[in-house]
Amino acid sequence: MKPIILLDINGVLNPKLHQGNSDDGPDPHLSDAKVALVRRLATKGRIAWVSTSPEDLIDRLEGQLDLEVEPLRVTITPQADDEDQQTPKLGSVARWLDRMEAAGEADWDAVVWIDDALGPDVHEWAHHHTQPVLLEKPNPDEGLTEAHVVAVQVFINSEDRRDAGAQDTV
Template sequence: MPDATMKPLILLDIDGVLNPRARVASPDGSLELVLSDAKIALVNRLAVFGRIAWVSTWPAEQTAGLESQLRLGNEALRVPLPARALNESESPTPKLRPVTRWLARMELSGEATWDSVVWIDDVLGPDAREWARGFRRQVLLVRPMPAEGLTEAHVVAVEVFVESGS
């Protein structure tokens, strides 16, 4: 039986979900991602429900910049995504294989401290739905429209999922 204090893992994409603005941050041309106030508020609400894990090809420097804007209560996790594998993927959900491998590694190492999974990504295909149905924990898939990204309705869906006991 899961620990009553366990919360969901929230797998969170960046592009097509948070839609940050990229700007040049230094003379060397490095980029900084800047979130709108509305997206910051929505992600902070999500962070109350569970632990955030980035599922994005953006480098760690940029996701660290997002975390400093978000002021999350705990450090976000990061699912490693090999860019080459994503570019060559013929899967409707290119991130599915790396996400599945990462979740299995976390479970085997005893670091899977969540009772369910919420995956928010603008590219979730029928293979992700099939995976979710067969996964050993409850899964909620949330697929925002890329132009709009994460909305209030998506956060409410996560809230209902969490409050229903996943």
């Protein structure tokens, strides 16, 4: 099995938005370097978007990425209990992972979460998660880099990741 790779868009992939020729809204464009990095990540595990970006923008990014396996999408639905969290998407991510597990659709053996908005509370969650977790927090100005992809590869190749629990490079 491979990990699920929870991937944010803004602050991680940082697409440039160009005005399209239609009324469909802005056309996102990823740099060739970001496309290559995401494609490499997709060979390491199943991508799942963890983004508040509009669905049509995500659809267009997926078209540009042209991945072999269609990414999943984590539903970001903040609830009242989430208001005090330092990591804005933590509640939604935890609930989504629990739903996938309960439905028997969690076909991964670890979690990689790459997001520029990971707060201190995510470390506690990761430490208690049932599977090993790697947290990567890119600088939002630079976004996803080679170093992040290498960290994911090291985590995946780690013989003791099943016993390691949470690891992070935040």
